[in-house]
Amino acid sequence: MTQPPTVRKTSPWPAVIAVGVLLMFGALFVAEMAQVSGGDTGLPPAEETLVADTYAEEVAALLADADPERGATHATRYGCTSCHTGAGAQNRLAPAWEGVATRAATRRPPLSAEAYLYESIVYPRAHEIEGYSGQMPLIYARTIPDEALGDLIAYLMTYEE
Ligand code: HEC
The missing domain is CATH 1.20.5 (Single alpha-helices involved in coiled-coils or other helix-helix interfaces)
Structure with a gap:
């Protein structure tokens, strides 16, 4: 069959x-x-709409109870230091933080130093820095809680020249 x-x-x-x-x-x-x-x-916000008060309200609220020492811990916790300091310092990955509080005051006029630092974390692509190609992660606006964000800005403000 x-x-x-x-x-x-x-x-x-x-x-x-x-x-x-x-x-x-x-x-x-x-x-x-x-x-x-x-x-x-x-x-x-678009570059041409920036005024001295841009971000000022948010930043003042964030800084109200901010603590730079906690900020230092957050910088490690959120991985900032892997690019910005330590092994990454002065290399191609990210600008070193030495003197960043002083530079921040003039990086993006009319923004204050604190407002610029806030923008750098929340909108990393807002401002290009010569020699770097926009490698900073875009996630922090969503992953860093407000309290930690304030602490980080306060911590960065201790890097004066
Ligand atoms: C993957 C690497 C990387 C990580 C992680 C990173 N950054 Fe950045 N960051 C950069 C780069 C690169 C720039 C330069 C601007 C650009 O090219 O995007 C920058 C720019 C900055 C600036 C502006 C510096 C200046 O001189 O004007 C600040 C402030 C900053 N980062 C803070 C932080 C904080 C806070 C964290 C953690 C929450 C963080 N960064 C995590 C790569 C990184």
Whole structure:
């Protein structure tokens, strides 16, 4: 007896699942891009709209109970020091923090030093620094709680020249 040739029926499920997974990643990607680059919070105010008071209210609130010593701990906890000091100091990764409080006062007029430091952390791409190519992570606006952000600014303000 010869068997009739078996026609292998492929199950549609793997394809359905693959398409589902792709759609899910697509949606995640779009959501992520919207967060990084868009909305009301993802972009700094335009350069020409900057005034001395830009960020002033937020920064004053953040600094009200800020503690530079806690800021030093946060700089390690959030990985800042891996690029900015220690092994990364004076290298191609990131500008060293020595004297940054003094430089911050003139980096982006009319912003105050504190406002500039705030902007540097929350909107790292707002201001280009010669010799660096915008490698600072964009996540901090979302991952650093307000209290720690204030502590970090207070800590950076201790780096005077
Ligand atoms: C992956 C490396 C990296 C990490 C991590 C990082 N930065 Fe940066 N940072 C940079 C680079 C590079 C610049 C220069 C601007 C640019 O190219 O984006 C910069 C610029 C700055 C500036 C402006 C310095 C100046 O001289 O004007 C400040 C302030 C700053 N970072 C603070 C922080 C803080 C606070 C953290 C942690 C919460 C942090 N950075 C984490 C790479 C990094």
